[in-house]
Amino acid sequence: MKVFDVKSLLDKESQIFGGKIGSGKTEIAVNIAIKMSEQNIPNVLFDMDIVKPYVRIRDIKDKILMYDDIEIVSPPDVTRKIDLPILPSHIISKLMEKDKQKILDIGGDPYGAGAIAQFKNLFPEESYNFFFVVNTRRPETSNTKEIIEAMTQIQDASKLTINALVFNTHLRWETTEQVIRNEYKIVKDVSEETKIPIYFTCVDEKHQNIVRDLNLPILPLKLFINPLPRLGE
Amino acid sequence: MGEKILMKGAEVIAEAAIRAGCMAFFGYPITPQNEVPEYFSRRMPKLGRVFLQAGSEVAAINMVYGAACTGTRVITTSSSPGISLMQEGFSYIANSDVPCVVVNAMRGGPGLGDIAPAQADYSQAVKGGGHGDYHSIVIAPHTLQEEADLMFDAFDLADKYRIMTVVLVDGLMGQMMEPVEFKEWVDVKKFKAPDWATVGQRDRDQRNIITSLEILPEGLEKMNLRLQEKYRKIEKNEIRFEEYKMDDAEYAITAFGTVARIAKTVVGMARDEGIKLGLIRPITLWPFPTKLIEKRAKQLKFFFDSELNAGQMLEDVKLAVNGRKPVYFYGKLGGVVPSAEDIYKEFKKHMEGGR
Secondary structure, three states: OOEOOHHHHOOOOEEEEEEOOOOOHHHHHHHHHHHHHHOOOOEEEEEEOOOOOOOOHHHOHHHHOOOOOEEEEOOOHHHOOOOOOOOOOOHHHHHHOOOOEEEEEEOOHHHHHHHHHOOHHHOOHHHEEEEEEEOOOOOOOOOHHHHHHHHHHHHHHHOOOOOEEEEOOOEOEOOOHHHHHHHHHHHHHHHHHHOOOEEEEEEEHHHHHHHOOOOOOEEEEOOOOOOOOOOOO | OOOOEEEEHHHHHHHHHHHOOOOEEEEOOOOOOOHHHHHHHHHOHHHOOEEEEOOOHHHHHHHHHHHHOOOOOEEEEEOHHHHHHOHHHHHHHHHOOOOEEEEEEEEOOOOOOOOOEOOOOHHHHHOOOOOOOOOOEEEOOOOHHHHHHHHHHHHHHHHHHOOEEEEEEEHHHHHOEEEEOOOOOOOHHHOOOOOOOOOOOOOOOOOOOOOOOOOOHHHHHHHHHHHHHHHHHHHHHOOOEEEEOOOOOOEEEEOOHHHHHHHHHHHHHHHHOOOOEEEEEEOEEEOOOHHHHHHHHOOOOEEEEEEOOOOOHHHHHHHHHOOOOOEEEEEOOOOOOOOHHHHHHHHHHHHOOOO
16 A cells, blocks of 8 residues: 655646546645645645535635645635635736645536636646546546546646546445445546546545555545534534 | 435435436526536436526426426425525415425525525425415435435425425535435336326316416315315325434434434434433424424423524424423524534533523
8 A cells, every 4th residue: 555645746836636526626635735734845725616615625724724834825705605706816926936836626527627727828738737536436427438528528628638637436434445446447447548647546544444455546635525424423 | 226426415406306207497596506407407408308497586486387287297496595586486386286396405594695504494495485375395304315315205295295395405415425325217108197287188078277366265265275185184194204312312402404414413422421312303394293292292301402593493393392391492593504512512501401
């Protein structure tokens, strides 16, 4: 079992996380920021989610800012409970800064990914990793065909190039070793067909053993996106 | 049953409705349930079914009314302000005896309010909301699996009683994600238009006419009595509830939907400290489990009602308890959701006779 080393990302200035709604982008972006913080790598976490109305980075800001070296660029607090497609007002100057790692959480689906297209010129081809996060137990990304279709749509909307995959299949507390083992093949096929590498897989840091058989680096996650506890917990 | 998938509450509503044989969606977008129409808009055309974004909620509910008159399984979904706009249509649907399903993902109010979760439309849903003496069946799930199952029941009940079923959830139940397994698809090919449906005269002597209009008071009274008879039948047959750790309970929380879910954690916290607390969770908010609460009043020291409103189901709990035992209340307003710790702390204040 090999833990994914965020230092391997540092040859690129920006780490962009896209995917379908509910694929796990926000959770992963936040955790990448934390992993960098743990290695004293200063980073800026961009909340560019213009799609979902609840549990965005701005909603869990206080918990993230407990970690050093993380700067959050998100819309003003007054917009916390407004469903408007607002981007932070100082986003362009922040995207132009080059002294810190940039981690971008963009909204789900093509509509959410479209929000980054206007900043295309700030992302030269070799300057970013654009991760497509996929959970094969989510509707509309359950097989190779659907996943590649979703990737194409999101890539087209973003006007950037997806160049990395994240295998994030899970069923929250009902995730089993078997589910992960069986579904890995789907994303592996996607990787082979598109020639886009799978960078890592994610797992709740409390249940790391369920991905032990996978021949992939592991990103253990601290879970923040959890509006209600499991029933009776 | 198929395999488990990870679903957002809003997607569960749409997918379960589709599998339950819903042939048409009419609606108008509003947060926090936009993922419902979005999901329908992608799925329905592929299945040869209807998705239509109406010009307003008023238009949408009248389209639902029209489709319901043909006996087709039809749905609209909205959130509080949008549901307010639909009330006239609800009332017409009630007096026309036509079946349909309405989902309200409640948000903070009154007025435009906010997009955070709330339960402040309880009274509007269970006491009518529109004009006239009418009821809709109102059901409130507290997990996404239950939501997936109850969507099927919502359509079955609507058809069985020719009535509107309201699935009353809040923003959180629409936005949260849980693993869900869906029931088998209902075979829509087996559906036949019911005798009363306005689908052409066919071999009948006369056309079917569906109307909520009756000019003479004596005639309208008859229509009303017929409705009341139907409501008594529903009250007799369709009350649903869950009792959680009530057998030996000395205290009971009454709560529905999201709060009931949090309350289960509260019950666990109390039990850990040796306090005999249970939960009474109405699943049908109308018809309301009045007799159950009346029965439980004998064994309990007090009831503790908790809701995301200023005390709406509280009135029904109090009517059922009818002064036999104290009924205390803890509510949060405007979209604020209490934690299990918040609720437990408030409960304990009453237990210790602090107030």
